Amino acid sequence: MTDHQPSDHVLVSPRYLAGQGDPGTVLRPLVHVHEFQHQQDDVRLTATSQCGQVQVAFEPNMPYLWRVSVRRDPAEERPHWQAHFSLYTPAELIAALTQALAADLYTRRADLTIERTASPTTAWRPLAKASWHLSEADDTTTLVSPERRLAFRHSFTPPGQKTSPGCDSDVWDAECDFGMYMSERWRGRFSQNTPMRYLHLFTANLASPTPVPRARAELPAASLPLVTLRPANPRSGMRPFSAVELAGAMFNPRHPTHGNLSHH
Numbered sequence: 001m002t003d004h005q006p007s008d009h010v011l012v013s014p015r016y017l018a019g020q021g022d023p024g025t026v027l028r029p030l031v032h033v034h035e036f037q038h039q040q041d042d043v044r045l046t047a048t049s050q051c052g053q054v055q056v057a058f059e060p061n062m063p064y065l066w067r068v069s070v071r072r073d074p075a076e077e078r079p080h081w082q083a084h085f086s087l088y089t090p091a092e093l094i095a096a097l098t099q100a101l102a103a104d105l106y107t108r109r110a111d112l113t114i115e116r117t118a119s120p121t122t123a124w125r126p127l128a129k130a131s132w133h134l135s136e137a138d139d140t141t142t143l144v145s146p147e148r149r150l151a152f153r154h155s156f157t158p159p160g161q162k163t164s165p166g167c168d169s170d171v172w173d174a175e176c177d178f179g180m181y182m183s184e185r186w187r188g189r190f191s192q193n194t195p196m197r198y199l200h201l202f203t204a205n206l207a208s209p210t211p212v213p214r215a216r217a218e219l220p221a222a223s224l225p226l227v228t229l230r231p232a233n234p235r236s237g238m239r240p241f242s243a244v245e246l247a248g249a250m251f252n253p254r255h256p257t258h259g260n261l262s263h264h
Helices: 024-032 091-107 121-129 196-207 221-226 243-250
Strands: 009-013 037-040 045-048 054-058 066-070 081-085 133-137 140-144 150-155 170-177 185-191 212-215 228-231
Touching (some): 024 037, 054 091, 121 150, 185 196
Antiparallel strands (some): 009 228, 037 045, 045 054, 054 066, 133 140
């Protein structure tokens, strides 16, 4: 039997049980490919699009480590919609959202805040297709992962009771709990005005069978009985930029390699 070392690299599925991974997966592409302006102080690091509509904040002192804010107008005091993610949320899930937002700034900026698909079933369709268990109670629809460690919920707000844009009311909630300790759970929340296409993107990444790379030492101990591991080259799955990042850079006329990026 081959001995496994903590430094060994493995591919992990399901991805939502793989632990946090590298936080740089979220911020590096925004700064180095999409030219977001970054600022750092004692309590947070922010990356803001040059137009000011999209901001991603890394806030170690807040209950939610990550905050993604989208505004219709940069001058707006409050975001039109927000997403929050706690510590230990897999970085790949957050990065898929932020990279899509960055790419959309070049090709479909209006869709950042405009809802074109009204049905909430659009958001959870990838989970239902992946055989997650769906249940309904009162005004809440819940989909639970096959091993019953992650629940994705939608709380319906009746007509006439909708809150104002940019409010703190959250109607979409993902909660993963696979152990006894805080390092073995994470939570993601989306505000009421989040366009369905971004919720669909998030759930599609939750349901994706594609594994994510980790060093064995990064894996939460409680997740080991629940995940499938495959050996990986240390660089497997760790390309500098994903396909959507490359597409975004190609559409960005200010990027020095505009139109000349190759996919390695």
